[in-house]
Amino acid sequence: MTSKKPTIDDVARRSGVARVTVSRVLNGGPNVRDEVRAKVMQAVAALDYKVNPQARTLAGGASRLLALLFASDLEAEPNSFYQSALELGALRGCVALGYQLLTHHIPEQSADRIRQIVDVIATQRCDGLILTPPFSDDVDLISEILRLKCKVVAISAGGAGRALVDSIGIDDEKGGYDIARHLLALGHRRFALIAGIAGHLSADQRHDGLMRALAETGLGAEAVVWKRGDFTFRSGVELASGLFDDPLGPTALICANDDMAAGALSAAHARGIVVPEQLSITGFDDTPVSAIVWPPLTTVHQPLKIMGERAVRRLVHSLTNGGAGADEPLGRFERLDHRVVVRGSTSAV
Amino acid sequence: MTSKKPTIDDVARRSGVARVTVSRVLNGGPNVRDEVRAKVMQAVAALDYKVNPQARTLAGGASRLLALLFASDLEAEPNSFYQSALELGALRGCVALGYQLLTHHIPEQSADRIRQIVDVIATQRCDGLILTPPFSDDVDLISEILRLKCKVVAISAGGAGRALVDSIGIDDEKGGYDIARHLLALGHRRFALIAGIAGHLSADQRHDGLMRALAETGLGAEAVVWKRGDFTFRSGVELASGLFDDPLGPTALICANDDMAAGALSAAHARGIVVPEQLSITGFDDTPVSAIVWPPLTTVHQPLKIMGERAVRRLVHSLTNGGAGADEPLGRFERLDHRVVVRGSTSAV
DNA sequence: CGCTTCTATGGAAGCGCTTCCAATTCCCTT
DNA sequence: AAGGGAATTGGAAGCGCTTCCATAGAAGCG
Structure with a gap:
């Protein structure tokens, strides 16, 4: 059928130079005359040659x-x-x-x-x-x-x-700060936070940002109840469910990512709590999940x-x-x- | 620092056999005495040897x-x-x-x-x-x-x-048939279908299954209005929006995948249409999307x-x-x- | 103008592995 | 007990590429 794939030697032969020279051209090496470089490139194109990455790795040490x-x-x-x-x-x-x-x-x-x-x-x-x-x-x-x-x-x-x-x-701390400012501007004063797992430092920084925003408004740790989730939809459902019993509970629920916010939203629906009228919910990341759920989530966009x-x-x-x-x-x-x-x-x- | 990675020759030397024999052992080749095989395996373990996939590819022709x-x-x-x-x-x-x-x-x-x-x-x-x-x-x-x-x-x-x-x-045809049967059993008689893109044959088969189920119930093509979406949430939103004007419109909306169903659901929410009371919606695939939205989607599970x-x-x-x-x-x-x-x-x- | 210093090129030696084929050993046959 | 085939093993030859080192010219310099 199709003949064997061309090798670097085929290119070398066709362009009348040595194998090393072709290698140099291919790797953008120095010390090659433009004229030779062009000749090689032309042969490469003519043969539709592609370097064999495995051979290159073996010889060169870098696997790419x-x-x-x-x-x-x-x-x-x-x-x-x-x-x-x-x-x-x-x-x-x-x-x-x-x-x-x-x-x-x-x-x-x-x-x-x-x-x-x-x-x-x-x-x-x-x-x-x-x-x-x-x-x-x-x-x-x-x-x-x-x-x-x-x-x-x-x-x-x-x-x-x-x-x-x-x-x-x-800047995760700033992200947490910004979302908190958004909620504070809307008049919220009692918050709940579904944070991330322990050891997920960037998510913890969002927590820090939240606290800074609260402090600026004269609020302290008593203004927010928080728990740790594991970033899954399921954990959002479970953790949010525990928040709905207290009549003087939070008016805003901040979640460390969109999936948990979606879970919280789902739990709210299940309990007949209307979002955002009775409870505001925010996510983090701005993944498509935030647009898919109803109502769509206010969140922090991260250029993933x-x-x-x-x-x-x-x-x-x-x-x-x-x-x-x-x-x-x-x-x-x-x-x-x-x-x-x-x-x-x-x-x- | 750490010495060079061990090669097949190191293993060969350590187990006192030739390189080829090690290769045979590694590749489960035949004609190696159990005793030799064990000796080689032991050397492999002792050296924490791993084959170099690039070298193997180069020599063997298969890249894995x-x-x-x-x-x-x-x-x-x-x-x-x-x-x-x-x-x-x-x-x-x-x-x-x-x-x-x-x-x-x-x-x-x-x-x-x-x-x-x-x-x-x-x-x-x-x-x-x-x-x-x-x-x-x-x-x-x-x-x-x-x-x-x-x-x-x-x-x-x-x-x-x-x-x-x-x-x-x-069996996509059967999948479409099954979901249609589910809706028919619930009493639905007027359907809408958001199908997939042209050329996506398996999605078209779901359409065929739907029609077969309808035919079995004495319904024909007039019982379903349909359009083609492109499997995205957005297309679900857009196509569903066009369905809500007719007071004698469909009571059930079948979508060719979960994302479009989620889009349709979102469009329904936006128009104040209550799902499933006013409109039943189904998805396909049973991806996590179907559990994330509210109400969660009835769908067809596919073992992806x-x-x-x-x-x-x-x-x-x-x-x-x-x-x-x-x-x-x-x-x-x-x-x-x-x-x-x-x-x-x-x-x- | 002879000498060093670059610049361009090529030759040779593998990278670590597999495949092909030859060599050895073993076990049955008859 | 000798011949024949099968089961095991090893030697050698690359796979396609890069690196190292050597070789020419070209260019620089006093």
Whole structure:
């Protein structure tokens, strides 16, 4: 049928140069005359030649493979939209830069999560890792990965992660502050908060922001009751249900992500509580979930796709620039803009 | 720091056999004495040796790389839960079988979708492809892929795809029939249908099933008004909005997937139409969306994760069994069970 | 104008693994 | 007990690419 795929030698032969020269052209190496470069490129086009990534890896040592790690059980429902958005962004970056992306879901609570992740690095030979919360702040995990000389970029790392590796995220404290300001402006004074899991530092920062906003308005810790959820719809349902009994309960419920807000909304519906008239609810992330539910959620937009793409670019950058040891300031945090998106789930008290 | 990674030669040396023998053990080859096999395995464990997949690919010709293809624009919101479920299942299968999975999103309408996909095969050198609708029925595309000698398994292929390649799916016609029977039993007689895009054959089969159920009850085409959506929440909102004006309009709205049903539900809320009292709405797929909205959707459960995993297994099977030409009946369809999940969005008329 | 210093190119040596084929050993046959 | 086939093992040859080092010219310099 179709003849064998062309190799670098075919290109070399056709353009009348040595194999190394073709390799140089392909890798943008220096010291190649424009004339020769053009001749090679032409042969590449004519033969529809594509480098064999496996051969390149074997010879060159770099696999051009990146892994995106999520903390979720394969069996459980994933925090799907959040993850998809990051993945899509990362994929976009990989396609643009000629890298490949592997996605892995690791049960977060498992004691051997570190072993599993190290295994991914060892088995798949990927040379860069993108960590998502709460792995982004898992100091033990990160140290172990760095020990293996694997490059890392963390998404939404809190203080712990930021100190160790490059990271990308929004100003979560400010995000929490902003959403609180929105509710305070609407006249709310009694709040409930469904926070994230312990160890998810960026979500805790949103909590801090909320408290700062309250303090500015002269309110203290007594103005808010809070619990920790696990970011799933289900936990939103369960935790919200406990809030509806007190007649002097909160008038506004702030959730650490959209899924839990959707769950809270569902619980409210089930109890006949009208949102937002009787209770305002807010989410976080601005995933499609916030637009799908009724009423649509007021939430904080987080540029997840861009975060995914930036993560890849940062990783590739540090991979190709040899990460010149000292001059590469490890642990740089890149802040992206967020914004409050007001929809129908909040109203004046 | 850590010494170089151990190679197959290290294992060979440590266990006192030749490199080939280690290779045989690693690949489950025949003709190795149990005693030798054990000795090698022990050395592997002692050295914490992992095969280098790139080297294996280069030498062996098989990349052990599978690609999962989705038809969606990177910029548009993905049909996230549907895709995530398939991906998760496929990932599970890959991990179990020692393969790697690459996910790609190709804009479906783009004229050069075939070129893009062929490029994926050529550039990434993956040796198996998992197609999702509507690629599953894209005869031109499939023919081209087969011409490249790349193995394919299609998810939810309709007649066109099933004839060409191995495929996995539920009995969509029966799914449509079942959901219609559910509504008919509740007394509904006037229906609306938000169908899928043209060319998405499995979704069309659900339409056929609906018509069959209606016919059995003595109803004809006049009992249902229908339109085509594109499976997005947005299209559900838009298409449903047009249905609410006629006082003698449908009492039940059947949607070809959950996202469009959620959109329709949202549109109903916006118009003050109470679901299910004034209008019953059904979805399809049983993605988490169906549980997140209010009222939760009656829908048809499709075992997406299992479908993803089975797709990988089928692919790997045909890859490793050399696909012995004749005896391998190409185009085998594997049917998985579906079931109607009754939730709050449907009630008696 | 002879000498060093670049700049452009090519030769050779593998990267770690598998496949092909030859060599050895073993176990049955007759 | 000798011959034959099957079961085991190893040697050698790459897979397609990059890296290291050597080789020419071209260019710079006193």
